[in-house]
Amino acid sequence: MHSSKRVLFLDLVLSVFRLNSLLIAEGDAMTEKLGLTHARWKVIGAIALSSAGLTVPGIARVLGQSRQAVQRITDVMVEDDLLQYQSNPKHKRSVLVTLTDKGKEVYNTLREVQDPWAIENTEDIPIEELETALRLIRRLIKKFN
């Protein structure tokens, strides 16, 4: 017999909590040698994926976090010469955040670890299941947004 949707859903919620912390631990382990943490990993990923450049509140919107939390991370990463603030032609106050050369190097090194990790962890999972799960998660995200 199938469990009720209610119980299934609560189970799913707890499992997302659990998976989240495990993924953070994975991220920390992967990025440790690069002097990163999972929070910086998320920020550097968001910036690398953007073509046009992002402002601090823009990164926060992509990651679904408060702009204050992102600002604190980017400030430290600028100090560490991973990111730089560039004047924004579209907005005088809100500068663009871009990767420095060192930041790009770190990102490339990161991908050398991250890509095999991603491939390794999905090799025994059918692509249809990945798509179904992603679709459901996106649906929930939209619902709670």
Added chain:
Amino acid sequence: MHSSKRVLFLDLVLSVFRLNSLLIAEGDAMTEKLGLTHARWKVIGAIALSSAGLTVPGIARVLGQSRQAVQRITDVMVEDDLLQYQSNPKHKRSVLVTLTDKGKEVYNTLREVQDPWAIENTEDIPIEELETALRLIRRLIKKFN
């Protein structure tokens, strides 16, 4: 054309991060009137689901967190008369954490909010998709454990 599994997987990871923070926000909103927070919500849920009683490190194992983090939450919840420490026949040092009468009341009130929330958010989602997603997430949890 299908995206590559690597990209799909990284997308899934970012989406789990995003959903996690949204679920925390949902939890905070639901429990606010009860004087709870999402951290206490998780702890009270773990205790309520256990039949035999749990120790602090036991709760930590269920939630996949450090025992120190759980200890801090339970200490405050005991102060607030939601939980109580009971002597553990199996272990002199490690006491059992149980719900007080007030804690049980709060849990029951909680369910009056939580259950409709769970039902409402799944009414347009086929049960098969929930099962597929949960199965995948569990698989990943097992992999990273």
Added chain:
DNA sequence: TAGTCGATGACAACATGCTGACATAAACAT
């Protein structure tokens, strides 16, 4: 029985996230 090893409690330092509050710049509407 004695010794060793693992689990637990307790405390500290730190990273990350949130919200609130305030001033100011930017965008918009009239």
Added chain:
DNA sequence: ATGTTTATGTCAGCATGTTGTCATCGACTA
């Protein structure tokens, strides 16, 4: 153009999580 609303930077306080450390209790082993 002017007034209003929104977005941003900044600072502060707090909740939650991590790891590390140390002492001690319990369990296991020789």
